Structure formats: C-alpha cells, structure tokens
Amino acid sequence: MIKKKIWLSSPHMGGEEQKYIQEAFDNNWVAPIGCQIGLLEKSLESFLHKNYVTALNSGTAALHLALKLANIKKNDTVLCQTHTHVASANPIVYEGATPVFIDSEPDTWNISPELLEKAIRDLNTKGIKPKALIVVHLYGMPAKMPEILEIARKYNLKVIEDAAESLGSSINGQMTGTFGDYGILSFNGNKIITTSGGGALITQTEKDKQKAIFWATQSRDKAPHYQHSEIGYNYRMSNIVAGIGRGQMEVLPLRIKQRRANFDFYKKNLKDLPLELAPLEPTGYFSNRWLTTVLTDSYETREKIRHTLEQENIETRPLWKPMHLQPIFKNAPAYINGVSEDLFNRGLCLPSGSDLNLTNKKRITNIIKKVF
Secondary structure (H helix, E strand, O other): OOOOOEOOOOOOOOOOHHHHHHHHHHOOOOOOOOHHHHHHHHHHHHHHOOOEEEEEOOHHHHHHHHHHHOOOOOOOEEEEEOOOOHHHOHHHHHOOOEEEEEOEOOOOOOEOHHHHHHHHHHHHHOOOOOOEEEEEOHHHOOOOHHHHHHHHHHOOOEEEEEOOOOOOOEEOOEEOOOOOOEEEEEOOOOOOOOOOOOEEEEEOOHHHHHHHHHHHEOOEOOOOOOOEOOOOOEOEOOHHHHHHHHHHHOOHHHHHHHHHHHHHHHHHHOOOOOOEEOOOOOOOEEOOOOOEEEEOOOHHHHHHHHHHHHHOOEOOEEOOOOHHHOHHHOOOOEEOOOHHHHHHHHEEEEOOOOOOOHHHHHHHHHHHHHHO
C-alpha cells in the first residue's frame, strides 16, 4: 500500500481566503484590477512597517523590476549570491547585464561580506565597477545586512534583497526586504504564505512604486487610446490572487510560529544523531524557519537519508545547487570559497510545511533515526 505523501512545503489555507475571493466575484472584479490588490499591499506595508509595496504576479517579476529601477542596462555588472535559486539570477540576464557570483559565509549560509568586498576590489582593478548587488535570505535566515550595507555604501552599489523565502524574518526587529534600496517577496505555492503564484516589490519611495506599476501594466501612457512610449510587462497581480493573499496575511504570524515549531521539533528529536540543524540564529536575528535544513557528514549520508525518505513517500530536497555550478552560468565570473558547494553536497531540506502534524513529524524523524 502506498503511504500518504508528506510534501516538503505545501500550501496551507487559513479559512478566510474564500471570503475575499467571493468579494472579488461579487463586485465582478475578476480582471487584474480591483480593490483586493490595494488592500493586500496595505496589509504587507503594515506588516513590514514599510510604506511602498507593489503586488506582482511573481517574485521573479519583482526582481526584474527592481533591476530596472536600479537602472541596470546592457553590459552592466551585477553581483549576486551564488547559493540561491536560479530566479535570483535570471533577471540580470533579462536586462543584458553580466552576473558575477559571490560565495557564502558559514554562519547564515548567505553572501559572504568578506568575499563580497574582495570581489569588488578585484573587479575594480580590472576596470569593472558593479552597479548592483542581489543578496538572498536563504531558508528564512537573514543575511548579514549591516556589514553588506556598509560595503554597498562604500562602493556605491544598489542593494536588492531577495526575501522570497524570508517573509517575517528580521534583524533587531527590522524586517528582511526593507534594508536595501529594493526588496522582493514571493507567494509561490511552497512559500510561508501563498497566493498560488505571486510576489511583491518593496520600494523606498512612492515614485518608484508608481514606476513599477507602470511597467507592470504594459507601460501604457495616459491617453484615451493604447499608447506606449516604453517597453512594458504583464506583471501585475490579479485581483482574485490578491484576495487569497489577504486571507493568508491574516494567518502569517501563526504560520511563522508553526514553521519555527517544526525546527524546534527536529532539533530536539534529532539531537543524538550526527546531523547539524543549521543555520542557527546569530544574536538579534530572527528566522521564519521557512524550511528546516540539516547538514550531514557527507554526500553519501545525505543521499542515503533522502532516498530512504523518498521510498517512504516523503519529499525532501538537497540545498540549492550554486549558480556557478549551473550549466547556464558556467562561464559567468565567480568568487568562490567552497562554502556553497559543501552545503549543496551535504545539506538537505526536511518537510517543513505549517500543516505538518505531530504524527508526520514523528514518522519522519523515526525513519531518519533508522538510517543511522
């Protein structure tokens, strides 16, 4: 008999989403405009303590528009964390710019400030001046933003925070996505809250928000007819999807609590095994623990755990394969210290959904214990 599937991170509805969707239907706002979009943006702005959020159809769209707002052009150089999902890097190429990948530090697994500055200095000696930096808060753990921002100011870099995985994470109370010049969020199906698909752009000014909306709605000029003076995109979030987001925002604090409880359970129940639950939170850091991750002692051990769980119909996933190892970016410049490759080889993401019940958590940990 096939055992019930345990997913890595499945959508978890809160109960009120249908009410807001119904409002959109009742008002006949099923097209990609309507009040749900603005109300979702206000909810996000309130949660982030930030004044300007633009709801879009994906986090990737938000990254693309952030690069455009940062005035990234063809042949510009953009620094990017190598340990991340490919969506962090692809928008750089959309604009014809060159990505340069920077490796991680072992504390948070995010971009290394030390290696970042080393890369900038080396590029400068070659006559290359990077214009922007994309830093990612992996698995909900904030990157070392104070150090990163100091370096960015020193070298006049625009900072784009990829907070797709870290909604609700913070450093000394300040939310991720609000430190840099621009921030992005994702509401993909596996994120801590979901709109089935969707994302958001966080900006510092109303002017940038309005420019992003203009680009996201096909850059339609103010005219009674369809007139376009700039290239635009079909990036705006739909009103129906925004309704789902409003319902999800109401349970976001609970979802963060549930994800963190997963991490605590794994930490307690796997403590006697040769596994490291990481990364741990530095002082002042708060992680939403979107995914609980473990480091094994070797690639072979990781694969043994992964295959054993897979045979039991339990989904896991290796940590992100670094961008400098991806075939599409094999020729891109990269500054590497070996941290991200080691994490990829030894690390595993465990099931971490907010709907993961105690029975399933025990099932997972008991199987892992049997591996050893």
